[in-house]
Amino acid sequence: MQKILLVGKPNSGKSLLFNQLTGLRQKVANFPGVTVELKSGVFNALAHSAGQSPNGTQQPKFELIDYPGTYSLKSWSKDEAIAIERLLAAMSDEKTSVILCNLDATRMERSLVFGLQVQEIAKRHDKTVVFILNMVDELLRFNHHIDTSKLSEKLGSPVFAVSAKTLIGINKLQKGLSEIAISQEKYNVRATEINQQPFAAAAKILAKEYAIRPDVVLKRQNTIDRFLLNSVFGGIAFLLIMFFLFQSIFTWAVPIMDATEDAIGLLGGVVSSVLGEGILNDFMTDAVFGGVGSFLVFVPQIMILTLIIGLLEDSGYLARAALICHKPLSFFGLSGRSFIPYLSGHACAIPAILAARTIESQRKRFVTMLTVPLMSCSARLPVYALLIAVLVPDVSYLGGWVNLQGAMFFVLYLFGIVTALIVSSVLNKMTEGSKEHQDMPFILELPSYRLPHWQPLFYRILNSGTQFIKRAGPIIFVVSMIVWTLGYFPNNGDLQNSYLSAIGQWIEPVFMPLGLDWRYGVAILVSFLARELFVGVLGTMFSMQNADENIAGLAANLEIDGLSLASGVALLGFYVIALQCVATVAMLKSELGKNRYAWGAFVAYGLLAYLVSMSLYTILSS
């Protein structure tokens, strides 16, 4: 299949354009460095554009490859290096038909400097370049229009004006690109007066003639920045936004979680009454509705977390947060850019570790990647929510805006962040000997503020829930089944005299210093496969033990069972720190290139979690 390469400056709307041209749903956001890996999809050329009948059977297809954004063809960060190396290789590939160069229409001059560099290399390899002026909807707000025909004449390559967000010009681009991709030799780069000049000079001339005046388009952004970056208000706004983020995960999700819990309980009751007494009924009630059901209750929280992080990413605030955090983070050997992987790590550590690629300094990247797993990811959410519901009273203040259980969430997230900062300091000291001769400094482009685009955000939220269920659901089902089988036999549901109890009591001494009995010990051990298993396994065991209680009401069951405050806090401390995710260890290995770093982190965080947990229990129970 012939290839079309999609390139451009960071945060120029490439990923959204890629999605519109391929029908895929790649992640988009409003900060530089969202695309850190090459992504590919299929662009179906419109048949009639290729001179075929509309009902023709042969619809030409092209592989469209989205490259990470770069400012130039000389890299200084890992994501750019990948993009540039692969881009230069693809330029000389016979299968490459067209290079789509995406330009930010609101920041035309800078975009053109890179665009003209790409055009020059493409010209040397006889490749066709198509310039896309993206985000024209922003220009239209100021009644600014660009004559693409004249601009195309000057650039010596076709130009299309589009908005991948509002779909302005997308149809025209699809038709035009289809025609160009099929007959690309007709559209090869022509030498013009402009494209013979140095890139910066040519970009300046073109921007002067066609671009919107910077003071017009940047006026609103600068006004907002004067407030959000203000020494006093900016810091307060940042803290309030972060508090609101973690608070809302709890408070917004409660009605949906209650409804899910009721629905699972109702369904469990119906299934139980249909099945009648017996082993199948016990299995369905304890393993399926008790184990898997208690984990499903937390899916709404994960979706709400994705919504809020998505809103922050799309609005353009993340880059400002990175700027605000730069100075404080630098005290711990990190960069302001570390903030973005840290925040993403609250959803999932795997994309967050990838996001750390955009950090220019190798040492800061290393420290960030190793400490991202300390951010409280969504897999920890069910554990936190369950234990908070048991330990913290449900009290609200300020007309319901501040909830005590929600505030406890904030404290736990903060605990993870503080631990990460302490570990970063230690790692920073340890790696000082291997310090690069000169660390790359913090230079960040601040994107414009934009209203989030609802469609990609909606798909991201949906995806976060479905992926969570798909990833953890099967393993929770299998483990719940095994735990139930071991707990049910040989005495038909007598948990205390089961095989599971025998195994649990053998390992119980390890968890005694944390004030936890064998049931929690089994749940903790199993959750080293995946954290979510903790809730599923406890759900199965307590459901077996309290067959007459509410099927999905695990928190109530733990409370009745008498989980002490000291043990509960010790458990929370353990889960904040321990690295219980095989996928994260694999990602660390892949990004850091060495097994010893990945498994070292796994062991070190496990030991640290145990020590912290034991200390918490000892202090609180004395």
Place this chain on the structure above:
Amino acid sequence: MTVWDIPSKKSASIKSLCTAMHADVAIRLQEMGFEEGQLITCIKRTAFNGPTVIQLGDCIYSLEQSVANHVNVSAI
């Protein structure tokens, strides 16, 4: 005078990039538009000597002190 010395809401013109600067950083700055004669406006100074926020052409950048100190400017 360097970019770091430009007060908030004031502008200056770029004179040169300091030769002591790391070559990769200097190239990156040039590609971002830090060239002689370009007008720079300081949009915001952040707290505790955090990165300065500047407008250069149609872009807004934040630069930390170590790099802002290496871009020489003249007041206008």
